[in-house]
Amino acid sequence: MINVHDVRAAASLIGARVRRTPVLRVSPSMWLKLEHTQHAGSFKTRGMVNRILAAGTVPGAGIIAASGGNAGLAAAHAARELGIAATVFVPLTAPAVKVAKLGKLGARVTQVGNEYAEAYAAAVTEAEASGALFCHAYDDPNMVAGNGTIGLELLDQIPGGFDTVLVAVGGGGLLGGMIAALSPAVKIVAVEPVTSSALHAALEAGEPVDVPVSGVAADSLGARRVGQIGFELARAAGVPSVLVDDQAIIEARRGLWDDYRLAVEHGTAAAFAALTSGAYTPADGERVVVLVCGANTNPADLA
Incomplete structure (x- = not known):
């Protein structure tokens, strides 16, 4: 299982290749970590850069990733910055805005199936055939450690301390980090859509299990099965998983725009929805950070 030493090593490795994203204090006891301002629009750039650099030499075939969108964008950005080729497999249901951006970043894009799991299977097959470095979107120790560098930044940016961090969960790579x-110094709370709740189901079953995937946040949180790394870390830490429905996510996304002018994905808004819907109610004086983790969305419906 990875630990803070792995996260510190990742921070040293990725260095100036990722952005130190800002924190917005919205009340005396709540902050938003604006990770949606990261390169390629999400936290996944941290993990992807760490995954590639930690691998050492990259094969001539480059890297291959499967994604609902954000991991692919992170892979494409990292590959462009490091001067290597990237192939990204995404489902046919991936948002057009993400597919278009993948092309702009120079990745070769292949659309397969209607869910991330189908794109993933095709990507693994292609990586085995081509010899490319496969970069898992979330269940890889270097990905998870890279994502965890957000936590180290928070410790530095909020020197007075904080008690709790709310994290939207799909495959568990951000949660694990x-x-x-x-x-255990800070409480981590997992937030999942009711319609895409792989971690919640795994914690109930005692092991990762397949779940049906649907809903407004499925493009970024729609993992059919939570990753083993995220699951094991969550179980060992006793992380609670709270569920939010689609309407709560939609309203939270609108609220982030109306109140703070933050244009984010539905999956990103899930963490904030835990507060606005009452799925998670902080105790008196509890200091809470909400991770605003991705911005790859079409903002047209926020106008």
């Missing part, structure tokens, strides 16, 4: 970086 935050646990490794901050637990």
